[in-house]
Amino acid sequence: MRSKLLAAASAAALTSVLLAAPGTAAAEPVPRPVAADRLSVLVPSDLVPPAPTPEELRRALGRIARASDGRVRIGSAGRTNEGRPIRLATVGHGGTRLLYVTQQHGDEPLGTPAAVRALWALGVPDTAWHRWLRSRITVDVVVQANPDGAVRNQRYNHDPGASGPYAEPGVGYDINRFHNPLTPAAENPVPESRAVLRLWRATRPAVVVDYHMQGRYLQPDGRETTASILWPTSPLAGEAAVTASRRLAVRNYDAMRLLAGANVTRYPGGDYEGIARNAYGILGSASLLVELSNLPADRVEFQIRSAFVSMIATAQGAADRTLWRADPARADTVEERGPELPGAATALRRADAA
Numbered sequence: 243m244r245s246k247l248l249a250a251a252s253a254a255a256l257t258s259v260l261l262a263a264p265g266t267a268a269a270e271p272v273p274r275p276v277a278a279d280r281l282s283v284l285v286p287s288d289l290v291p292p293a294p295t296p297e298e299l300r301r302a303l304g305r306i307a308r309a310s311d312g313r314v315r316i317g318s319a320g321r322t323n324e325g326r327p328i329r330l331a332t333v334g335h336g337g338t339r340l341l342y343v344t345q346q347h348g349d350e351p352l353g354t355p356a357a358v359r360a361l362w363a364l365g366v367p368d369t370a371w372h373r374w375l376r377s378r379i380t381v382d383v384v385v386q387a388n389p390d391g392a393v394r395n396q397r398y399n400h401d402p403g404a405s406g407p408y409a410e411p412g413v414g415y416d417i418n419r420f421h422n423p424l425t426p427a428a429e430n431p432v433p434e435s436r437a438v439l440r441l442w443r444a445t446r447p448a449v450v451v452d453y454h455m456q457g458r459y460l461q462p463d464g465r466e467t468t469a470s471i472l473w474p475t476s477p478l479a480g481e482a483a484v485t486a487s488r489r490l491a492v493r494n495y496d497a498m499r500l501l502a503g504a505n506v507t508r509y510p511g512g513d514y515e516g517i518a519r520n521a522y523g524i525l526g527s528a529s530l531l532v533e534l535s536n537l538p539a540d541r542v543e544f545q546i547r548s549a550f551v552s553m554i555a556t557a558q559g560a561a562d563r564t565l566w567r568a569d570p571a572r573a574d575t576v577e578e579r580g581p582e583l584p585g586a587a588t589a590l591r592r593a594d595a596a
């Protein structure tokens with residue numbers, strides 16, 4: 243019964259969220275949209291585990307490249323200090339570029355399986371809608387940006403010589419503090435951050451979404467928050483980029499709530515320009531942070547699905563341009579994240595600075 247109700251809610255949400263708003267002047271026909279949540283049924287259930295090792299990720303991406311007949315291109319954005327490739331997967335050939343980044347913090351894995359599934363869902367099927375989508379946009383995904391951290395289940399990259407701000411001595415650097423676009427690359431000690439910055443400069447994406455995980459929090463209404471989002475808050479980010487980012491946030495807020503059933507709040511993030519959310523807003527992209535709560539094991543699939551819906555809805559909104567019709571003022575109505583769930587302190591608490 244519950245699933246039927248959810249299905250009905252999803253169908254209604256499809257109409258309200260994903261159907262293009264009534265026409266602009268351009269009379270270009272847009273194929274009927276595919277619901278972001280429904281695309282997941284196309285993805286093989288054994289494609290990728292919830293927290294893949296770099297080797298499991300390599301195999302999953304190879305499988306997608308073959309199944310998509312080359313429509314999903316696999317490469318690397320750079321190499322880590324231990325020589326691991328920083329996986330880059332690209333789908334589409336349209337002029338509007340998007341960049342998704344997952345797992346900068348090695349112990350925050352769930353954006354990675356979501357991205358793998360999204361790459362399959364966007365690149366393997368070859369319907370008219372898929373061909374249309376891929377003709378409009380190009381999505382680059384830095385999948386598991388921190389493989390050295392992933393193999394250690396640690397937040398930081400691997401750099402035993404790390405020192406200074408945002409370093410854990412003897413361990414490594416916090417990759418998500420080294421995207422400052424004002425820092426010359428030669429002075430940036432973090433290869434993973436340099437790789438994402440280099441990719442940004444090569445592709446100039448209109449949209450950047452960075453996927454993380456947070457602890458567990460309650461909302462004012464007593465429900466548990468399942469995800470939090472935030473746009474650039476650095477005073478260095480220009481007004482146009484911040485407005486576009488707020489539209490991106492509203493679009494994600496609607497899609498994750500209505501299509502994935504997520505409880506979404508506003509993430510209490512800082513203004514530092516080395517954080518990817520701020521850095522890519524400063525550079526001019528619509529930029530968004532998505533934080534999935536670290537829910538118990540039986541909710542992991544739900545969380546992966548939330549990120550998957552975010553990725554597909556963002557891609558679709560960029561392709562049909564409905565993304566830019568969202569009301570940016572509605573970003574202010576996203577409730578602030580509430581207090582921690584009592585007794586639910588997790589290892590991710592300290593990751594709460596995204």
Ligand SMILES: [Zn+2]
Nearest residue numbers: 347454455596
């Ligand atoms: Zn994080």
